[in-house]
Amino acid sequence: MKLTIYGAARQVTGSMHLLDVAGYKILIDCGLDYEKDRSTLSNENFPFNPGDIDVVILTHAHIDHSGNLPTLVRLGFNGQILCTPPTADLAEMLMMDSVSIFMNKVHAGRKRGGKGKHHHHHSSHNQPLYLHKHVMDTVERFVTIGFNRPFRITGDIEMSFVPVGHLLGAAAAVLKINDNGEEKSIAFTGDIGRKNYPVLNDPEVIPPVDYLVTESTYGGRHHTKGKTVEEVLVETIEKACIKEPGRLIIPAFSIGRTQSLVYSLNKIFSSGLLPPVKVFVDSPLASRSTQTFRKFHSLLNAEAQDFYNKKGDEFEFDNLTYIENLKDSRDISNYFEPCIIISSAGMLEGGRIQDHLFYNIQNYYCTILFIGYCAKGTLGNRLLRGDPIVHIKDRELAVYATIKQTDLFSAHGDHEDLMNTVKQQDKAKLKQVFLVHGDPQSMEAFAAGLEAEDYPVTIPEKGLTYEL
Known part of the structure; x- marks a missing residue:
């Protein structure tokens, strides 16, 4: 049995791991690498022949885990893609959204290229990675499996999905x-959630295995203690929208983060903790994915279900408006009362959030609250590190808005959660822990924590094969 880490090796995005069992090739996740430009062809240069992959296992829908599947299919993969039912629904939406982002970049590239002699070269460089057709071809390959239901992939390989929080269906x-008569076991954590997260259930314990491939996003870092999600939101809204007649812009991933945020705002306003403030959710993808959260309502946590039984829909309340079309989105600029705007994408690399930033980044009465991780090289990361001038929609703009951040909406477990995931394993059985999906500093901090407890740990090099 051989393991090769082809993506999220010493970086956060682009998860892709190959497990070879006596020539049977299993790909675990196939995500877009954000640290390459996601509209370039660099994501299609697979280090293996896609047609040689026998089956794909998808841990969850986020684009850095699912977003390169249509490229894999386009280039020859024709096996099954195994995932949970909510993951199938959400991944389809996210991949379709990626096509829209690719096409917008193509059009922007053609605009910049003009009609001169360099036009053809420029537009070919901006060719979309895949099209709607390739997404539909990918969706046809999904085979959905419920949580904790063993599924036999071959006579020698059985797989189960264990809930880890983080995202609906993760x-x-x-x-x-x-493996040639020898019983072996390996677990791929995908992304590990955290306890008491709005809407989602706590991660379940992963059964004892010989090998554990685990994410390490928050290695060495601890989530803020002492304040609840609601307390931070109340404090921020009070300052940005009530004491000052301003607007609060919250960039949020449409799937997962937005639903947790809307539910938290619902709890705040329905219990009268703040006077009413208009809330716009400006993301068609968020509206569609919220329907999936309603569809799989039985998978939400007990608190959300209790709220539903007592007060109704967690994702609907007075003064909340889901914006569908572009005209209504642009009209928000003309709404001069205090308001909260939730829009995607979370790292600010595309979507309607760029319009809201374009019109508000120089507004002293605007607060931008980041509630998630922003990868290096993204506009969100540049704002968080305090760049005084940023490039938005072909303009250089000075940053006058207030920039804030909270990690309480991070759907990733922190250092303590990661350590506990490993500690729940049988130390006598566990032969090796492989760390993926984290920047080098986080991985090293997590590795140091594990080594201090005498766990065998490896930080894999990209493309290096390990005999298990």
Whole structure:
């Protein structure tokens, strides 16, 4: 049995791991690498022949885990893609959204290229990575499996999905393998959630395995203690929208983060903790994915279900408006009362959030609250590090808005959560822990924590094959 980490090796995005069991090739996740430009062809240069992959296991829908699947299919993969039912629904939406982002970049590239002699070269460089057709071809390959239901991939390989929180449908993939007569087991955590997160259930314990491939996003870092999500929101809204007649812009991923945020605002306003403030959710993708959260309502946590039974829909309340079309989105600029605007994308690399930033980044009465991780090289990261001037929509703009950040909406477990995930394993059985999906500093901090407790740990090099 051989393991090769082809993506999210010593970086956060682009998760892609290859497990070879006596020539049977299993790809775990196939995400877009944000640290390459996601509209370039660099994401299609797979280090293996896509047609040689026998099956794909998808841990969850986020684009850095699912977003390169249509490229894999376009280039020859024709096997099954195993995932949970909510993951299938949400991944389809996110991949379709990626096509829209690709096409917008193509049009922007053609505009910049003009009609001169360099036009053809420029537009070919901006060719979309895949099209709607490739997404539909990918969706046809989904085979959905419920949580904690063993699924036999081959006579020698059985897999189960264990809930890990983080996102609706997110799972660790646990494989039991007969490798030439020897019983072996390996788990891929995907992304690990945290306890008491709005809407989502706590991660379940991953059963004992020989090998554990775990994310390390928050290695060495601890989430803020002492304040609740609601307390931070009340404090921020009070300052940005009530004491001052301003607007609060919250960049949020449409799927997962937006639903948790809307539910938290619902709790605040429905219990009278703040006077009413207009809330716009400006993301068609958020509206569509909220329907999926309603569809799989039985998978939400007990608190959300209790709220639903007592007060009704968690994702709907007075003064909340879901914006669908572009005209209504642009009209928000002419809404001069204090308001909260929730829009995607969370790292500010595309979507309607760029319009809201364009019109508000120089507004002293605007607060921008980041509630998630922003990868290096993204506009969100540049704002968080305090750049005084940023490039938005072909303009250089000075930053006068107030920039704030909270990690309380991070759907990733912190250092303590990551350590506990490993500590729940049987130390006598566990042969090796492989760290993926984190920047080098986080991985090293997590590795140091594990080594101090005498766990065998490896930070894999990209493309290096490990005999298990």
